[in-house]
Amino acid sequence: MEPTKVQSDGGLNVTLTIRLLMHGKEVGSIIGKKGETVKKMREESGARINISEGNCPERIVTITGPTDTIFKAFAMIAYKFEEDIINSMSNSPATSKPPVTLRLVVPASQCGSLIGKGGSKIKEMRESTGAQVQVAGDMLPNSTERAVTISGTPEAIIQCVKQICVVMLESPPKGATIPYRPKPASTPVIFSGGQAYTIQGQYAIPHPDQLTKLHQLAMQQTPFTPLGQTTPAFPGLDTSPPASTHEITIPNDLIGCIIGRQGTKINEIRQMSGAQIKIANAMEGSSERQITITGSPANISLAQYLINARFRDVAAMWNDPSSMTTS
Template sequence: MPDNTNSATAQSSKSTDEQKDTKDGKDAPPVAQSQISMRCLIVTQDASIIIGKGGSHVNEIREKSGAKVAVSESIPGNPERILNVSGPLDAVSKAFGLIVRRINDEPFDVPSVPGSRAVTIKFMIPNSRMGSVIGRQGTKIKEIQDASGARLNASEGMLPGSTERVLSVAGVADAIHIATYYIGNILIEANERAPHSSTHSSYRPSSSASSSSSSRPRPSSYSTPYTPHSHGPPAQLQEQKIYIPNDLVGCIIGKGGSKINELRHLSVCNIKIMEPGAQNNAGGPENERLVVITGQPANIQMAVSMLYHRLEQEKQKQLSQTGTSSASHVR
């Protein structure tokens, strides 16, 4: 029989060495496995979808992601609740991807496709950490956008009674998953360099009646989109005009205005499609309609990008249908 004594001794020695290396920090877990808690604002309707009947949906998200998921109680007069997801970073980022899929009623195990609906996640980021997420001259945000395909927008003002700002991340499920991972990684690294100070104050929702106007944040991406009925536009709002083909207006508006309302919500802009022959449309091409977009520069850029993306999708769809029709005639 072979002598296993030396083998056992070697394994024991190896185990001891591994323990020593771990203690010395050589095998310390990577940043991705560090624990993190990420909070975001969600509307009550989405909160109900995420929770599901008897907590069935949220339990499924917990099980599949390995993260802890909790939703705050609903407060009368406040349309938003706080969603708190905590655990290892990879589990937390996966959970947010699943949350978007649940909101969209999409399968959990199927990759996002070009037609998938974009959802906006409003992360609450400590003001002291927002600079790290944005990066010098926006380099970090651009890096996250390029890597994930999501659109990021940081608010200027802080949430009422807190030292937190809103980081809006808009995209399909896979884009949110990737963007959340990048954001979480930055926050973990920033916290390791300089832990939170005692002056940090988390946002807590309150009823709209008890919120004083003086405590509200300055006009920012968190604010309600500007409409022409407001008493004077907030600071830094700009206007941009673009033209879209008449035959593609329907895909922008959507059934009952669903598509354009979604664009307004995601971009935080006021988007108005002028009627044919309207005075504001004077001088424009006869076969095109004027679209007026009002908002902050970064938000306008997002709105224009989303509009053109939707137009391109519709053109490709029409070309595909034309090709299919031609092929059937040939047969």
């Protein structure tokens, strides 16, 4: 019998799934002519490499397998991207070679561990690997995942991915993860009666969206109000009045993380939950703001879950999990 090999990555050899977000051009490079490049990557790394379907500007590339096969697949992708950069530079006057950049998609509940207390973990990763690592402040649309961007030489990227894998294995995701799925186009989606609709002209067209399943679960098949009462009546939509109201109190200095840049986060929570969410103006002398959630009990509970998930991410980053009260 052969002696057990001790791996350079500290003996880690469990099966793991890493998701990458790529632009169409990058995906084309990974697939290669007639799929030859991705076939070679699969065979040589031993990892499963799947590419999301769809005519989207962005695609998800999923790499699954024991950690050593994942590292091999990442190495092949990083070197392929470097080759693309070198080829593109042969036609350009640029003299300095830009770094290779990969974007990982990571459940938001694990991002606090990647950042570490006061940013200590991410700083350590940058210093020990030479790669640049950045965790996006906002979640990707309609998901509970964030983009983690790694850039540098292929060697630095591989070392950095190894460290990220260790953190992800030591700190598994908490709660349910709503995976990010790139959209073909930015048509607005509204929900009614457990079904998603896209607005085309004056009509609401049923839209087979992955969120529909989430809503059917959350709503337990009960109808609910799409995006609050202000939504105009479209044919076939249930616009019955909201059933109840719930209030949450949030400290002033944390309200920004719930609202997001130009209201993106709060609008996302409204869309995903189907609840009306109103944030009261700051009261003079008060350190807190009132959030009023209106809708069916299921709408309200989903909105609360999404607000809490957002709050937990920020609390994990700031290492201050204690300053939210619900009434």
